[in-house]
Amino acid sequence: MAAEIWRRTLLEVIGRLGGAATAYSALNMAGLLATPTAYAAPPVLTPASGNGKRVAILGAGIAGLTAAHCLSKAGYQCTILEARARSGGRVWTIRGGDQIAETDSTQHVAWQAHRDIYLNAGAARLPSHHQGILGYCREFGVALEVFVNDNRAALVQFDSQFGGKPQTARRLHADLRGAIAALAAKSAPADEAVQSMLRIFGDLRRDLTYAGSSRAGYAAEDDVPGAANRSGRLQPPLALDEIAGPQSIRMALALCFAELWQQSPTMLQPVGGMDAIVRAFDRAVGGMIRHNEEVVQIERSGDGARIISLDRSRGRPSALEADFVICTLPLSVLEHIPADFSPALNHAISVGAKMYFPAVKVAFEAPRRWWEIDQKLYGGISWTGRDITQIWYPSHGFHGEKGVLVGAYIWSNDPARRFTAMAPAERHAAAISDGERLHPGYERLVGPAASVAWAKIPYSLGAWIEWETISGARQAEYPTLLAGDGPFYFAGEHMSYVTAWQEGAVQSAHYTVSRIAERVAATNK
Amino acid sequence: MAAEIWRRTLLEVIGRLGGAATAYSALNMAGLLATPTAYAAPPVLTPASGNGKRVAILGAGIAGLTAAHCLSKAGYQCTILEARARSGGRVWTIRGGDQIAETDSTQHVAWQAHRDIYLNAGAARLPSHHQGILGYCREFGVALEVFVNDNRAALVQFDSQFGGKPQTARRLHADLRGAIAALAAKSAPADEAVQSMLRIFGDLRRDLTYAGSSRAGYAAEDDVPGAANRSGRLQPPLALDEIAGPQSIRMALALCFAELWQQSPTMLQPVGGMDAIVRAFDRAVGGMIRHNEEVVQIERSGDGARIISLDRSRGRPSALEADFVICTLPLSVLEHIPADFSPALNHAISVGAKMYFPAVKVAFEAPRRWWEIDQKLYGGISWTGRDITQIWYPSHGFHGEKGVLVGAYIWSNDPARRFTAMAPAERHAAAISDGERLHPGYERLVGPAASVAWAKIPYSLGAWIEWETISGARQAEYPTLLAGDGPFYFAGEHMSYVTAWQEGAVQSAHYTVSRIAERVAATNK
Numbered sequence A, B: 001m002a003a004e005i006w007r008r009t010l011l012e013v014i015g016r017l018g019g020a021a022t023a024y025s026a027l028n029m030a031g032l033l034a035t036p037t038a039y040a041a042p043p044v045l046t047p048a049s050g051n052g053k054r055v056a057i058l059g060a061g062i063a064g065l066t067a068a069h070c071l072s073k074a075g076y077q078c079t080i081l082e083a084r085a086r087s088g089g090r091v092w093t094i095r096g097g098d099q100i101a102e103t104d105s106t107q108h109v110a111w112q113a114h115r116d117i118y119l120n121a122g123a124a125r126l127p128s129h130h131q132g133i134l135g136y137c138r139e140f141g142v143a144l145e146v147f148v149n150d151n152r153a154a155l156v157q158f159d160s161q162f163g164g165k166p167q168t169a170r171r172l173h174a175d176l177r178g179a180i181a182a183l184a185a186k187s188a189p190a191d192e193a194v195q196s197m198l199r200i201f202g203d204l205r206r207d208l209t210y211a212g213s214s215r216a217g218y219a220a221e222d223d224v225p226g227a228a229n230r231s232g233r234l235q236p237p238l239a240l241d242e243i244a245g246p247q248s249i250r251m252a253l254a255l256c257f258a259e260l261w262q263q264s265p266t267m268l269q270p271v272g273g274m275d276a277i278v279r280a281f282d283r284a285v286g287g288m289i290r291h292n293e294e295v296v297q298i299e300r301s302g303d304g305a306r307i308i309s310l311d312r313s314r315g316r317p318s319a320l321e322a323d324f325v326i327c328t329l330p331l332s333v334l335e336h337i338p339a340d341f342s343p344a345l346n347h348a349i350s351v352g353a354k355m356y357f358p359a360v361k362v363a364f365e366a367p368r369r370w371w372e373i374d375q376k377l378y379g380g381i382s383w384t385g386r387d388i389t390q391i392w393y394p395s396h397g398f399h400g401e402k403g404v405l406v407g408a409y410i411w412s413n414d415p416a417r418r419f420t421a422m423a424p425a426e427r428h429a430a431a432i433s434d435g436e437r438l439h440p441g442y443e444r445l446v447g448p449a450a451s452v453a454w455a456k457i458p459y460s461l462g463a464w465i466e467w468e469t470i471s472g473a474r475q476a477e478y479p480t481l482l483a484g485d486g487p488f489y490f491a492g493e494h495m496s497y498v499t500a501w502q503e504g505a506v507q508s509a510h511y512t513v514s515r516i517a518e519r520v521a522a523t524n525k
Ligand SMILES: Cc1cc2nc3c(=O)[nH]c(=O)nc-3n(C[C@H](O)[C@H](O)[C@H](O)COP(=O)(O)OP(=O)(O)OC[C@H]3O[C@@H](n4cnc5c(N)ncnc54)[C@H](O)[C@@H]3O)c2cc1C
Pocket: A058, A059, A060, A061, A062, A063, A064, A081, A082, A083, A084, A087, A088, A089, A090, A091, A121, A122, A123, A124, A125, A126, A293, A294, A295, A296, A328, A329, A330, A333, A337, A359, A360, A361, A454, A459, A460, A462, A463, A464, A491, A492, A493, A494, A499, A500, A501, A502, A503, A504, A505
């Protein structure tokens, strides 16, 4: 692989899933970017320091809600304009009876109304070090439970490998570690401690070769250790080149996923759906939100700004005057809104808008939890080389009657574009046909479907920004947005190195709030 | 390391924690033992086939409860004699107000009465493939949640390494994989797929060397990717020999633990304590149990048997006549009870009794969940080279007010014997002093303590059998016990290759029930 292709693939693989920050760090480490110095601590504002200053917050996603919460406590007068009827933006939990409106279709979700029956269509999991957003869960009393990212009983299926037959993650992990440890042993120093580490790392034999391991699990029920004389019968190991296979990068990712900074345990989820966080924010700042109010124009007005919005139910325009504006709209949306920004800012926004990733999720309500009962799969993710990329099993409601399977979570470009282009019914059929490779009889195992192609969701028009998409964009455009322009500040996941995560939205809001507070403090002196 | 020492260490390391079955399989694979053939399926008995046959079940642990549940449904007349006031045996959940009676001490547990405040003193976690016991959870509606076995934010501390300073599991895992993948790359074939697999496996650079990874996490809060200009600053990697260190086997185990067949995700726990399973069994078969009834003598009586027991509250003896006896008492207890067994059986029991492992758990109620708030630790296990071996953080009640920490879980011989010999107060002080190495100020961070030294718990006298303790014992004695003797059958964790797990108790009960049913069916013909 040419160096440039490798670099891009690395960014693709690590950047997309570890969060852009990871990829950026890799570049940073390689000395390609200046070392950062600033540190965005959660802001501690003096009570009443806002002194009634008017802040218009555009968008009631996590960034807007966070900003309103911080600022209003310090005596700022906040108004949030939100185009949707609901708060939360890309934190969106879909349940039976909901509608999914895309730019060219509408789905009615025919699921049972039940505590455990939901799809987190956007944000779904929280790494334990995302203490910005987890801090709000604590403050608001949002109950959390463990999210299973890595389940060794889950399946890995590639058409090009093992005759297309799915293997358990357990087996691939064990045999991969065994093969790699055995290779390493050949070059390892003759140090006893290192050798015993390698032996246990890979479950090697005394002679430092690998010949299979109970860690790989057992081929059949009869082989599993049990009572009486069932002592267990191991499987022969899979060879390293067999495991790597022709789609080795995707395979490697499947087997290294839970090692990533943003994906390793403990991962958490709010009990009952990610929007529990949004409901909690609504309780705190709901009175400041004007829902169904679509921002259509952004103007300067003296030292401040004027925001023109349209009431979506009645079509009536109104104007909001403000001393400061915190704009949290995704750049993909913002680029279509006329605004009195500097040319440099407008350029940055239009470049940024090109880098939104079109992720797709497809979900099925299943009439019974066959993955638990028949396959001993409790939560976690199966991987495939096919377009659906992943199948997620719910981390909650174990042994319940029904459950929701995420039948596709697509985060690589071509498959995501293919699925986005399809009508919902077509997507669902495609997801079933891919899923069949992992779970024979899949079509009869799953019930009503629902899907979200984020590029077609109004007011989002994409899943998240990927600053690496256009080489140099982070260095050229991000600082312009970060600097803001007069009364205008930008916050949201795109204004961080934790893109594609709520944490980025929270931290960018904290940073923006601090800057406004500093400015107000300087003026008051 | 000499081959024999290595073999024993391997058994120690893998056998104890992966369950004996794992170690046995390794030997088995090496051709040291005959390949097993029998398979213990859960028994499906014809309704009423028991035809009133009387079965005396000794012990209301998981094995006894399972046997009673199966047999009574098929028309057998079951009586369970249980010495304790409670059912469950080694499934024992301790809460505020409970007493812990050891052979030479009594503790009163001064914890708050609260749903989340408990210690699973014995069984604490369930691998998702333990479908015998999980099947009962499903049948009885016992709610399950995820148990966190592997948390990359947890700590690993060895006095002899890194100046005794704890490292995050995350950092050790990442740097270990990096170092091993880089070593492997030197001997790897020039195959592109294999090389890209190695690269992603270890997060290697293009040239297949390792120079640190975001997977290792960040040194300080300021280094973590965030908003504004915080793009993340990596740590220098730790070298392989530094990681392995002088206690390399214990270190390797800490870093490979969640790869083991019995310890890999998804792990589960019943909501509210492991004894939820026992309460469910009690609802099903409680009427058959005579609690506080200590078996003191086991006799033959015609073709059947007579069991003499003492009512522990009133000291009154009684006799129970039965056609069959299922004895589930731990061999460590059974060896002290006079019984009309064959000499071979008595020999097997006395050999078995020598192989019980003296595990110890120490737990603290903590007045606040500092591990979550201050250290971002949500569940999981920290490891140390010191006697306490492990600290467990609760997998439930996140962000709640208080919590119970397992401050020691000791499963290696010498430390376990040291802690068993101590009086409770001494143990608790020792656990605090070891814990201080991981969590500075620990003494002030933890509250009331409770501990269980299983070797000193009456009616258990040990934590679980380890058939590997005495070389050849599994081959010589296990078959004798498995064959039984006239009316006498043996069940319990020790009668399986899943020792140290409830699953072994369940499967051995299933096996025994099948054998009795077959015998009855043959007689009725
Ligand atoms: C598929 C997917 C998976 C994800 N997975 C995770 C995950 O597992 N964990 C995690 O933490 N994060 C995840 N994320 C990322 C997370 O959802 C986002 O980073 C975060 O929610 C973004 O918050 P925000 O406030 O920056 O933007 P948004 O949530 O997009 O908020 C912007 C708001 O502006 C509103 N708006 C748009 N246009 C207008 C207008 N003209 N007038 C008025 N209002 C307008 C929108 O309706 C919206 O409410 C995921 C996202 C997606 C799409």
